[in-house]
Amino acid sequence: METTEIDAVLQALANADRRKILDLVKADPGCTVSSVVKHFDTSRVAIMRHLNVLYDCKLLLHEKVGRSRHLYLNSVPIQLIYDRWTDEYGAFWGGQLADIKYRVERGENND
Amino acid sequence: METTEIDAVLQALANADRRKILDLVKADPGCTVSSVVKHFDTSRVAIMRHLNVLYDCKLLLHEKVGRSRHLYLNSVPIQLIYDRWTDEYGAFWGGQLADIKYRVERGENND
DNA sequence: TAGTTACGTAATGAAATGGTTACCTATTGC
DNA sequence: GCAATAGGTAACCATTTCATTACGTAACTA
Incomplete structure (x- = not known):
């Protein structure tokens, strides 16, 4: 990647x-653009801009059927991100996470 | 969160x-700002802006010692993100991930 | 103590982000 | 055919992001 x-x-x-x-x-694979828009207060154009961002990075797949566009989640990019971070930081988490988290929860982090 | x-x-x-x-x-816990800056072509101020972003979201902890500032990774926020996505998408991944990853590795992803 | 080092801040500017309204095209249903 | 519906595009604007140069201050060192 x-x-x-x-x-x-x-x-x-x-x-x-x-x-x-x-x-x-x-939650609703194959749903349409307008059905998604209904869940937001912002304008349809704003949501379509967001959709284009999600298309571009391939988090959403889409196909046009008639006058509608059907949307599908593509979790591969998320999975690749997940692998990247768990691969690179997995050892660190395993080794130090418990202690750091403990300290943070006790308010002993030095922000 | x-x-x-x-x-x-x-x-x-x-x-x-x-x-x-x-x-x-x-890779080098406790390293200083200037030692980090050395690895970049961009200006020191630009890197310090990035550092401030990382401080703000608590991905980096820091403490000033003398005229230096020592940096430490705090993986807790990453861990929380990780938990968020695996919780919400875990079932989806569990169901389709193996197949998708297999297809991706074989170059058969459906982008 | 004088100069270098390490960090911090201010002012500035280009580009990206995220929203709006207006208008346009294609499909569907009556 | 005509109106309503679904989606797409253009123009515009405010804010944020991300970089720069210039200058300031505190701490180490010769």
């Missing part, structure tokens, strides 16, 4: 509305 | 330079 692809996926995930879209599509 | 906190952590991770900083600090 290219650096720019990781950037794009993380950037896409760094927005609550886009994460909500993913959740909605996950 | 608040939505805005998730946003902040993912936003922070959505930048290759900031991820590189995390990798550097992970």
